[in-house]
Amino acid sequence: MLSEKATNISPAATIEISARIAELRRQGINIISLNIGEPDYPTPENISQAAKSAIDAHFTKYQPVPGILELREAICKKFKTDNGLTYRPNEICVSAGAKQAVFNAVFVLCGEGDEVIIPTPCWVSYSEIVKLVGATPVYVPCAPEENFDLNLTGIRSAISSRTKAILINTPNNPTGAVYSEQTLRALGELAVEHGFTIISDEIYEKMVYDGAEHISTASLSPEIYRHCITINGFSKAYAMPGWRIGYSAAPLEVTTAIKAVQGHVTSAANSIAQKAALEALSGPQDTVAVMCGEYARRRSRVAQLLQEIPGVRFSMPSGAFYFWVDVSAYLGKSHGGKKINTAVDLANFLLEQAHAAVVPGEAFHMPGSIRISYANSMKNIELALTAIKEALALL
Structure with missing residues (x-):
């Protein structure tokens, strides 16, 4: 029934992770999202106001x-x-x-x-x-x-x-x-x-x-x-x-x-x-500088927290709002009778054990690593990475 091109496409792993997070949250579990690829800030007010003005002016054709x-x-x-x-x-x-x-x-x-x-x-x-x-x-x-x-x-x-x-x-x-x-x-x-x-x-x-x-x-x-x-x-x-x-x-x-x-x-x-x-x-560009300044502060804190986790390796990112973290040292280990063979397995383990969401490297065509986003509050980042450290210590 489906075309060859349709069946040849893989669903976005980030969407699948978001669906799993939504399910856990429906169960009443508080999940901290370090998988998100979008700013945690609201759209600046002047930009939103421009949209409201466009609606009021019936700019809808x-x-x-x-x-x-x-x-x-x-x-x-x-x-x-x-x-x-x-x-x-x-x-x-x-x-x-x-x-x-x-x-x-x-x-x-x-x-x-x-x-x-x-x-x-x-x-x-x-x-x-x-x-x-x-x-x-x-x-x-x-x-x-x-x-x-x-x-x-x-x-x-x-x-x-x-x-x-x-x-x-x-x-x-x-x-x-x-x-x-x-x-x-x-x-x-x-x-x-x-x-x-x-x-x-x-x-x-x-x-x-x-x-x-x-x-x-x-x-x-x-x-x-x-x-x-x-x-x-x-x-x-x-x-x-x-x-x-x-x-x-x-x-x-x-x-x-x-x-x-x-x-x-x-x-x-x-x-x-x-x-x-x-x-x-x-319009004014000051909110861009404010957001980027806060991302820089979070970036430094994430690096500090990652350095406290044995076995993980990472390069200090120069841009965007992600860390790419090599977790291969934890692959092949087991917990609760389940063996963690891939970064996908590890991401699922962290979701269940640490209640922290990350994206496995397989989604980006490089297994053995995970992506951590710091487009989240400093409080949530610290809570999540602390939980990740404790979860990895179980392996």
Whole structure:
């Protein structure tokens, strides 16, 4: 009954974990979520007020597929100011979240038999988006001893005549790595040499720490610019995950194709959310700094608490709001007659024993590790990690 593509797609592990958490909570169990990939802050009031004003003004009609002109102009201004990039409004397409922007990009570039290189560990949806369009994901592992910087040697070896794109995410989910200018320039030169496109997901760009600098790959040279699609959105920096507003920027030919695809799938993004996004870019930016400052404080505390747990290993993240933690020392151990063979088993053990939710590395195509989010209150972080330490001591 189902199509081959539908049966070839794996459900998002993060969604499955959320469903299990909901079930435990219905049983009256208090679960602390360290699995969440969204800010724990409310949307800033000025942004919410802009949406209310849009409703009051009856701004509820269909809008142009690529987004309202004022928002696309604001995005162009943001690219120029923040990233040193020059785009025109007709090279921007606003979408229903950055995930749709990634899908649009992969869809217009790839088809049956094409290949897309994906550095791992990677965000859970990248591989499934590639498979949905009929292309093949080609995984290139990044090394923890290199702080999960791009494995340029591996990428070079993975390039073939069928390579159409590479999907990168900087700052990175799940590792927190922030790719350097040197690394990105080398990747850009490979793209120019071999004729593939870099799809650069930069949704966490505002969340960088300890002097790390976010670099937009497309800004590195005119030649590299022509081989890039830049993806961004509002869910992380402006605490707007449920508003579902993202965008892509690319040379006109690519954006024209993206607009054509989106026009037949979702059409324009939500009109009210677009007005909120416009206020996010053009209004005060102080809440972004406040949130990022608090993430930095939590990051330091998580590192302290993880250092107190025997056997775990981690690199200090330079961006986003995640820790990627090697828990392989605990695999093969048992508790209550149950053997813990995988990070999935361990995540389930921590959910049941510590009442703390994390995401297993299998979801990100790198077993043996877990992802811990610090997009939660300091109190909850401390309670959860203390419980995790006590639970692991039982193994």
